[in-house]
Amino acid sequence: MITRTASARYEGFGKEGKGHVSTQSGVLADQPYGFHTRFENEPGTNPEELIAAAHAACFTMALSFALAREGLTVGTLETSARVTLDKEGDGFKVSHSDLSLVATVPGIDAERFAAVAADAKANCPISKLLNAEISLEHQLRS
Structure with missing residues (x-):
């Protein structure tokens, strides 16, 4: 633990x-x-930016380990996350975390890569933590 x-x-x-x-x-x-x-975008950070960083990092690491389990050893994963804060009643809610991935992974076909990436999106610990819609857009380069 x-x-x-x-x-x-x-x-x-x-x-x-x-x-x-x-x-x-x-x-x-x-x-x-x-x-x-x-x-108002003044210098400094905010909770949503920190969540976006955590989600991008967690998903990317989960995908890296999943690809290693597939027997792959070479490649690059670049993920950005966009977290959306929406008004909800008198307060606010993180409603979406949209992941965008550009991957260079020789040796895997597009269909298998999409399945492995979708599983990493669903099962990385930060995805499991978030009570929000999570999307994944990816681009695979060979």
Whole structure:
């Protein structure tokens, strides 16, 4: 069992509040976030951006291991994720995480690759965590 940690601190409230987020590894250390970084694109991060990074990384690693189980050893996977935050009632909901993959994987046919990629999308731990629609668009290069 593996446990990872992160923390957030928020000073002030509402639109004028300011937050900072940190991760156990130190990759994020007191990175600013708040209303303005989330809804107005000011410098800093936001939860949806962090979820997108986590989902892209998790899916790509899951696919890499799945392709290794297929006996493949050479290739490149490049994934981007687009997480959508929608208004829901008085609040908000992450409604979609759209993965876009460009893969260079010699030695696998398109049909088998699509099946392996779909399984990785469905079964990576972050996909299982999200209560959102998840799509996958992929492009296979040989």
